[in-house]
Amino acid sequence: GAGVSQSPSNKVTEKGKDVELRCDPISGHTALYWYRQSLGQGLEFLIYFQGNSAPDKSGLPSDRFSAERTGGSVSTLTIQRTQQEDSAVYLCASSFRQGSYNSPLHFGNGTRLTVT
Amino acid sequence: AQKITQTQPGMFVQEKEAVTLDCTYDTSDPSYGLFWYKQPSSGEMIFLIYQGSYDQQNATEGRYSLNFQKARKSANLVISASQLGDSAMYFCAMTFKAAGNKLTFGGGTRVLVKP
Numbered sequence: 001g002a003g004v005s006q007s008p009s010n011k012v013t014e015k016g017k018d019v020e021l022r023c024d025p026i027s028g029h030t031a032l033y034w035y036r037q038s039l040g041q042g043l044e045f046l047i048y049f050q051g052n053s054a055p056d057k058s059g060l061p062s063d064r065f066s067a068e069r070t071g072g073s074v075s076t077l078t079i080q081r082t083q084q085e086d087s088a089v090y091l092c093a094s095s096f097r098q099g100s101y102n103s104p105l106h107f108g109n110g111t112r113l114t115v116t
Numbered sequence: 117a118q119k120i121t122q123t124q125p126g127m128f129v130q131e132k133e134a135v136t137l138d139c140t141y142d143t144s145d146p147s148y149g150l151f152w153y154k155q156p157s158s159g160e161m162i163f164l165i166y167q168g169s170y171d172q173q174n175a176t177e178g179r180y181s182l183n184f185q186k187a188r189k190s191a192n193l194v195i196s197a198s199q200l201g202d203s204a205m206y207f208c209a210m211t212f213k214a215a216g217n218k219l220t221f222g223g224g225t226r227v228l229v230k231p
Binding site: 033035041042043045048056089091093102104105106107108109110112 | 149151153158159160161162163166168207209211215218219220221222223224
């Protein structure tokens with residue numbers, strides 16, 4: 001498709017399990033971003049990639065969170081030993097140019113994670 | 117530190133009327149971009165409009181316009197001729213040259229258009 005694709009759209013997991021969330025950015029977009037949105041809240045930055053490297057990981061809440069990007073395309077966000085406070089919508093976005101502050105981010109539809 | 121503030125948590129607007137959503141920001145970076153996004157109940161984030169800090173004219177995109185007052189550090193979104201489909205959360209966001217195009221978001225304003 002033409003937009004940012006995220007999978008799964010919904011994920012229910014038990015506390016303590018690991019989960020992987022996937023993001024497929026718009027073709028040709030070099031920058032990729034992960035955000036988290038808790039219920040009724042704004043968006044919280046987690047990490048961004050330029051190519052396969054992650055210059056800014058400052059938003060990752062704990063060392064249980066990690067992300068990688070391969071081939072300058074698909075990215076996975078992994079949450080280990082999930083906790084109930086990890087329940088949120090995880091949004092991925094991509095943009096054409098990183099380092100250019102006038103390039104809008106284009107978002108996927110998100111993955112709704114529920115930890116029981 | 118940079119900060120975005122949206123003071124209106126929620127508002128009603130009558131269909132076909134205009135509505136203004138407030139956004140103020142705080143930054144010492146002279147180079148920045150201001151964005152508005154719409155998030156309907158479906159959850160997708162839809163880019164609406166962009167204004168650069170050096171742009172002389174206010175941005176417009178169809179029924180959306182941005183009232184940019186640089187000295188006051190405000191970037192209010194105006195939606196003209198509201199439609200029922202405009203009911204959604206609206207987020208003001210900005211990027212700073214020093215941070216590439218990592219977006220920082222305000223808390224959002226929920227708009228409900230009444231028929």
